[in-house]
Amino acid sequence: MKAYIHINEILTLKKAHLKDGRKLNPEDLSIITDGAIVFDDKMILWVGHTGEMPEQYKSLPFMSLKDHVLTPEIVDSHTHLVFGGDRAKEYADRLNGIPYEEIAKRGGGILLTMKETQNAGNEALFELARERIQRLYSYGIGTIEIKSGYGLNFEKEKEISLVIARLKKHFSPQIQIFNTYLAAHDVPKEFSSSADYVKQVVLPLLKELAPLNIIDAVDIFHEKNYFTAEDTRELFQLALDLGIPRKIHADELNTNGGAEIAASFSALSADHLLKISDDGIAKLAHSATVATLLPGTAFFLGKILAPSRKMLDAGVKVAIASDYNPGSCHCDNLLLIASISAAQLKINQAELWCAITYNASHSLGKMDQGVLVPGMKARFSLFKAESISHITYNWGRNFSVSLP
Numbered sequence: 001m002k003a004y005i006h007i008n009e010i011l012t013l014k015k016a017h018l019k020d021g022r023k024l025n026p027e028d029l030s031i032i033t034d035g036a037i038v039f040d041d042k043m044i045l046w047v048g049h050t051g052e053m054p055e056q057y058k059s060l061p062f063m064s065l066k067d068h069v070l071t072p073e074i075v076d077s078h079t080h081l082v083f084g085g086d087r088a089k090e091y092a093d094r095l096n097g098i099p100y101e102e103i104a105k106r107g108g109g110i111l112l113t114m115k116e117t118q119n120a121g122n123e124a125l126f127e128l129a130r131e132r133i134q135r136l137y138s139y140g141i142g143t144i145e146i147k148s149g150y151g152l153n154f155e156k157e158k159e160i161s162l163v164i165a166r167l168k169k170h171f172s173p174q175i176q177i178f179n180t181y182l183a184a185h186d187v188p189k190e191f192s193s194s195a196d197y198v199k200q201v202v203l204p205l206l207k208e209l210a211p212l213n214i215i216d217a218v219d220i221f222h223e224k225n226y227f228t229a230e231d232t233r234e235l236f237q238l239a240l241d242l243g244i245p246r247k248i249h250a251d252e253l254n255t256n257g258g259a260e261i262a263a264s265f266s267a268l269s270a271d272h273l274l275k276i277s278d279d280g281i282a283k284l285a286h287s288a289t290v291a292t293l294l295p296g297t298a299f300f301l302g303k304i305l306a307p308s309r310k311m312l313d314a315g316v317k318v319a320i321a322s323d324y325n326p327g328s329c330h331c332d333n334l335l336l337i338a339s340i341s342a343a344q345l346k347i348n349q350a351e352l353w354c355a356i357t358y359n360a361s362h363s364l365g366k367m368d369q370g371v372l373v374p375g376m377k378a379r380f381s382l383f384k385a386e387s388i389s390h391i392t393y394n395w396g397r398n399f400s401v402s403l404p
């Protein structure tokens with residue numbers, strides 16, 4: 001058991017928790033100034049003003065954290081960080097006016113990442129991902145979702161899922177990794193249709209991996225010219241039968257009913273949603289499915305952002321994640337993305353912090369973290385800053401410090 005005392009601000013999100021992370025006002029941040037927190041290895045035991053600490057905890061070993069801010073742990077709930085190579089050349093080509101079709105014809109785009117990932121040995125993939133995870137952690141991000149999906153054949157997809165499982169073991173318990181199965185990321189050329197690929201690779205590999213208990217959720221790129229509603233339903237039904245949670249890439253390129261399917265299968269989250277329909281918004285608002293926005297990707301590709309205000313006002317539970325990947329968002333700093341996008345997404349401060357902590361945790365099925373109240377997991381992020389406002393006001397600056 002130990003205690004931190006005299007913390008400038010503790011962001012508890014207590015009221016946001018009572019409202020299930022929906023329809024939040026600025027006061028739902030529930031900030032305690034000159035705060036103290038008592039916790040053990042497992043959970044938070046007490047939170048309040050330093051001057052009001054109960055007698056029983058006063059003899060504990062404590063650490064004074066003046067000039068610091070403590071928040072629920074920052075969660076990056078959508079990344080693709082196991083990949084080989086990079087796409088810097090393609091980035092430069094794009095800036096210089098070469099169209100994506102031409103880049104793809106020259107062997108660039110996702111096909112290049114597939115090739116470089118397939119060529120990289122598992123040891124190299126593990127090492128590259130390990131370094132990337134360390135960097136995320138240095139920003140204060142302690143729970144990280146990682147998707148497979150650049151192998152795109154039976155053997156390599158299996159290997160990538162196993163690499164993520166190894167990363168999870170390697171970093172536990174300091175960093176929590178969430179292993180998402182995204183074999184249905186794109187349809188490889190050698191298959192006649194998406195249905196063919198789903199039948200030959202996506203479903204059988206999931207059946208093979210399920211008994212190993214390493215897959216935390218399945219995911220699918222549910223978009224026109226990628227995977228159909230039929231494919232998605234088939235994958236989700238199998239996941240449901242196997243007791244594995246569901247996630248989806250939906251309504252990014254076209255309005256295609258992805259949010260609606262997610263809600264009907266009680267998915268943990270529906271992600272992207274730039275083109276979500278009004279019906280999709282209504283369905284999410286009445287479900288536990290979290291809408292995960294990925295504004296970094298929209299910025300990088302010069303696209304419009306998701307209709308965030310409409311979703312929030314309807315009562316949708318909204319998270320923000322990085323979508324860190326080599327092609328459409330090569331940015332690993334979620335706090336930077338959230339800081340820049342807050343004004344564009346027209347979200348208030350409670351919605352902003354809830355989106356990268358509480359709601360992001362829920363989008364990974366982790367209901368016992370994301371809020372600093374007794375009984376919740378003792379997972380937090382610490383920043384050397386005067387207030388939580390200073391953290392996102394100085395966008396791009398890293399205030400994170402290690403927990404003592």
Ligand SMILES: [Zn+2]
Pocket residue numbers: 078080249323
């Ligand atoms: Zn993605």
